[in-house]
Amino acid sequence: MRRTLVAANWKMNGNKASNEALLEAFKKGFDGSADTAVFPPALYISQLAESLKGTDIAYGVQNAYFEEKGAYTGELALSMVKEFGCQYVLIGHSERREIFGETDEQIAAKVEATLAADLIPMLCVGETLEEREAGITEKVVKTQIDAVLKKVGIAAFEKIVIAYEPVWAIGTGKTASPEQAQEVHAFIRQLLAAEEADVSQRTRILYGGSVKAASAEALFGQPDIDGGLVGGASLIADEFVAICNAAQG
Template identity: 50%
Template sequence: MRRTIVAGNWKMNKTNAEAVEMLTKLAELVKGDEKVGVVIGAPFTALSDAVKAVEGSHIEIAAENMNANESGAFTGEISAKMLTSIGVKYVILGHSERREYYGETDEIVNEKVKAALANGLTPILCIGEKLEDREAGRTNEVNATQLKGGMAGLTAEDAAKVVIAYEPVWAIGTGKTATPEMAQETHKAIRDLLTEMFGAEVAGDMTIQYGGSMKPGNAKELMSEADIDGGLVGGASLDADSFAEIVKAGL
C-alpha cells in the first residue's frame, strides 16, 4: 500500500548537539502523526546520535549518501553496512547536488541503489531536470533516463522497496516551485513509466515524493495531488516547527 513519506535533507548543516536538540523537539511535535512516514537525512557525523535521539518515535534516520562498495580503500567513504550497524534505515541517493558537484552518473547511482537494497536500507532515489531541460520540453525524457538508469537490473520486488523523489533542479533553493498541477503532471508521468518497468501493482504502491522547495505554505496543496506522496524537504527541514507543519499537511 502506498505511503506518504515526508523526508528532510539537512545537507551540510547541524552539529551533533544541534541535531539532537532539533530531533528531540520534532519527535514531540509529530507524536500521533504515525500515518505519515517521517525521515530525516542527517550528516554522517550526526547519524549515530540522531538515531538515538528518535528512539521510541516513528521518525527514521537517513544518510545523505553512501558508497556502493562493502569495504576497502575508499578514503572518506561510508558503506551501507556501516550505516545499518548504527540503526540508519534510509539513504538519499542521486541527489542533484551529488550529480552536479561530484559527477555521479546514473551508473554510479544504480550501484548504490543495489548496495542499499542488498543491505536492507531503503533508497530514496532522486531524479529531476534542470531549468534548460524544462524549458526545452525534456522533463519527462530526463526523468526517464535517470529513473531507468538508477533502477537498472532491479526486479519488481526490489523496485517496490525504493522511494522516488522527483526534484526539479530549477526549484531547489531558488524559491521557485512547480505549481501543484505541474508537479502532478510530472509525478503521473513517472508513475506511468514505473508501471511500464515494473507493473501497475508495484508502481501504484510506490511512494513518489516532491522535492522542489516544499514548505509549510505549499505542502498541503502539493500533497493533495493524486500522485504526490510526500516530500523531500531541504531548507524547511532544518526547523522543527516548520518541518512538523509539513508532516501534518500530509495527514
C-alpha cells in the same frame, strides 16, 4: 493505499546543539499524519540513533558507496550505515549528480547495493532549468529511472522510494506548482506501470523542491504525490513540523 512520507535532508548543516533542538521539536510536534525520516550529516548519525530511540522517526545517510570495503577514502560502506540503525539511504540527489559528478550508472549501482543491504533507497531524479525550458523533462527523468530499472528490475521498486526534485526549485525558493509537480509524478508512475502496474501503485513518489508549510497541503493532495523530501525548511522546527502535519496519512 500509499502512506505519506516526509523526509528532512539537512545537507551539510547543523551541530550537536541545534540538531538536538530540532529533534526534540520534531518528537513533540508530529501528529502521526505522515511517516517521517531525517537525513543528517553522517557524523551525527549516532546522535540521532540515541535521540530517536523509541520513536517512529526513521533516519538515514545522505550518501553511501556500493563497494563493501576497501581503499575508498571518504566513503561509507552500507554495512557501516546499517550498523548504526539507519533505514534509508539518499541516493542520486541533484547536488551529488552536479557537484560530485555522479553518473546514472553509479547511482544505479548504489541503489542495487542498498537493496542488497536490506536498506531503503530514496532515489532522487529531476531536471535542470535548462532541461525544463528545452522541453525534455520527461526524457531526462526517464533516462535516470531507466538506469535503475535496468540494474535492479521493476520488482525492486516496491522497496524503493522515488523523490522527484526539479533542480530549478531546490534552494531557490521557487516551487513547482502542484499541477506541474503532479504532471511529472504521474509520468513517473506511468513509467513504472509500463513494467508492472501493481508495483507502480505501491511505489511512493515524493516531491522535493523547496517544499514549505504553505505549499505542502496542496502538493500532498495531488493523487500521485506521496509526500516530500524537504531541504531548507527541515532546519526550521515549526516549518518542518507543519509540513509533516499537512499530510493526510
